[in-house]
Amino acid sequence: MxxxxxxxxxxxxxxxxxxxxxxxxxxxxxxxxxxxxxxxxxxxxxxxxxxxxxxxxxxxxxxxxxxxxxxxxxxxxxxxxxxxxxxxxxxxxxxxxxxxxxxxxxxEEAAPLPLYQRIYNKVASWIRPELFLFSAVLVICSASIFLNVRLAERMQQLQDNDMKYRYLLMQGQAEGETFDMLENKFKWQRDNGFIRSLTDSVMDFEYRIQKQAEALERARLLNEQAEQLKKEADKLGKP
CATH class of the missing domain: 1.20.1270 (Substrate Binding Domain Of Dnak; Chain:A; Domain 2)
Incomplete structure (x- = not known):
């Protein structure tokens, strides 16, 4: 049990x-x-x-x-x-x-950029080479335009000085008042109408002087030829 x-x-x-x-x-x-x-x-x-x-x-x-x-x-x-x-x-x-x-x-370290900044970075990555070329061409064109403007100003100054000199030759005198008037009209208070009129006057004067010089030259040649013929005639007239 x-x-x-x-x-x-x-x-x-x-x-x-x-x-x-x-x-x-x-x-x-x-x-x-x-x-x-x-x-x-x-x-x-x-x-x-x-x-x-x-x-x-x-x-x-x-x-x-x-x-x-x-x-x-x-x-x-x-x-x-x-x-x-x-x-x-x-x-x-x-x-x-x-x-x-x-x-x-x-x-956390790289905070998300704003939308406009992301768009700018994207567009900049696309056009950066083209922008560099465009900037280079723009600089070259700007420099060329600047040099051309300076050259044109220099040429205009030379033409003005030449015209003033030719005007003084036409007047046959060089007084202080004439110098002041020319500087004022050509430089300080440039008067294009006066300059055109002065230029036409100088060119007309030079044209007339040239024609007179040509006429005098022809007359001199004719006189020389006449004297030469006279000498030859005298030689032929002698026995």
Missing amino acids: EENLILEGLLSMVTELKEKQEAQVTPASREETLERLNAIEQALSELHSNPAILEKDLQAIRSQLDDIRNGMQGQQKHIEDTKKIALETYRCFKVMIDALGSCKTDK
Whole structure:
């Protein structure tokens, strides 16, 4: 009768351990479970020599104990796998957090540009070579125009001086009042109408002087020819 009570107690303990295992107890109760298994195996060893206990009952308890041990090994392997997965997940999560932190820092350091600044940078990257060529051509054209203007001013000054000199030759005199009048009309208070009239007068005078010079030259040549003919006639008239 006592042996049956012990056997029932062992069965109750084994059943309780199996229920805890199926309920997936925490790893902290593993030591407690191992102690109970050892106590049950020791009790089974003591009952094995008792003929009053049936072998099949002992075998059933041992079978359940083996299932519990196998389950504990599976649970231990599952726990180790879970730890590995947790560590790997933590590592990946940490890498992700670091990457996000770095990306956030980069974004904070490189503040987004305003829309007009982004448009300007885009357009500038497209037209920078063309803008350089256009600037070079513009500088060359500006320099050429400036030099041409200066050259035109210099040529105009030379023409004015030439015309003033020719006017003085036409007048046959060079007085202070005449110089002041010419400087005022040509430079300080430029009078284009006066300059055109003066130019026409000088050119007409020079034209008439040229015609007179040509007439005098023709007359001189005619006189020379007449004298030459007279000399030849005198030579022919002598016996």
